[in-house]
Amino acid sequence: MKPLPFYTRLHIWLQRLVRWEFWPWRIVYIPVSVYWFFLAIRARGWVFFSAANPCMRFGGLLAYSKSKVNQLVPEKYTPKTLYVDSSETVEQALAEVAATNLKYPLIVKPDIGERGWGVKVVKTENELPNALSSHPGLKLVQEYADLPMELGVMYSRHPQEKNGKITSIVIKDFPKVVGDGKRTLQQLILDNERTRFSYHIHAKRLGHRFCEIPKAGEEIRVVHIGNHMLGTTFFSGNHLIDAELEAVFDELAKQISDFFIGRFDLRTASIEDLKKGNFIVVEVNGVNSEPCHIFHPGRSIFLAWRDLFTHWKRIADISIANHKNGVPYASYWEIRSEIRKHRQKLKMQE
Secondary structure, eight states: OOOOOOOHHHHHHHHHHHGGGGGGGGHHHHHHHHHHHHHOOOOOOGGGGGSSSSTTTTGGSSOOOOHHHHHHOOOGGGGEEEEOOOOSSSHHHHHHHHTTTTOOOOOOSSSOOOOOTOOEEEGGGGGGGHHHSSSSSEEEEEEEESSSSEOOOOEOOOOOOOOOOEEEEEEEEEEEEOOOOOSSHHHHHHHHTTTTHHHHHHHHHHGGGTOOOOTTTTTEEESSSSOOOGGGGEEEEEGGOOOOHHHHHHHHHTTTTOOOEEEEEEEOOHHHHHTTTTTTEEEOOOTTOOGGGGGTTTTHHHHHHHHHHHHHHHHHHHHHHHTTTTTTOOOOHHHHHHHHHHHHHEEEEE
């Protein structure tokens, strides 16, 4: 696979420059970091957010166990899941998958990881060994919730409040390209207004297929993980927030012990099913989650900063209240060590 011509790389870079949703998060979060500093002074703790969700390590910022959180979610909302320990051989894991009648496709993800790190979609049994051996440690093997809609619902409840509220809903539209019988898969990805921004990632995953010429009308889904940095479009669904929907998520969240703020990533058949509580929770995120409606195409970064400030104030209010109720703040040095480990993992992934 030949490297992209300089003018193509330059064109993509210039387009990214005017679309802030594709900027590196370190740049987007500069104003938020300043605001966080003042919140930390008010909370009297540099890592105050670690008290937001006592059920998650560091409040769910990073290095928390997905398996432990998953087991707190009521079974009716979770996909069929198998936990594969690092001590098990691939052969033992394959036998367990067969014994529990897990149906393909499957999702394999490390117990500890954020922002889609290490998540694999396994379509056949032949692909499973590579997915299981790609990362050490405990892994979750889940049935893929093949439902047409994926959403992220941000929920929060102050410890002194009887009921919680929904502060953000995002509707995810996965990127796909449609063949014309002329262009290669590589060209289709580069010509797509969203997948081109994450071309370097798609090249690693699909590079072996880049020379293929899809048939006219053939639809190819480029990614199966709802991450906007991979090309998934995030549409604001805040117009869906009402008392009926808040009651559904209030009932769900209250069944998760010591969970106060975070995002439910879920799949459902329709908005009607969502309001009836008919959905599958793919993942529960803590304070590492964002109100992802801010990434709605064309939305101003100033509005995004406003919503992020509001979101972090909510985290601070909940954390301070929990701290007063006896929940300790984590050690600054402990979380700094974990952040370094996390960065090393990201480098290994590149």
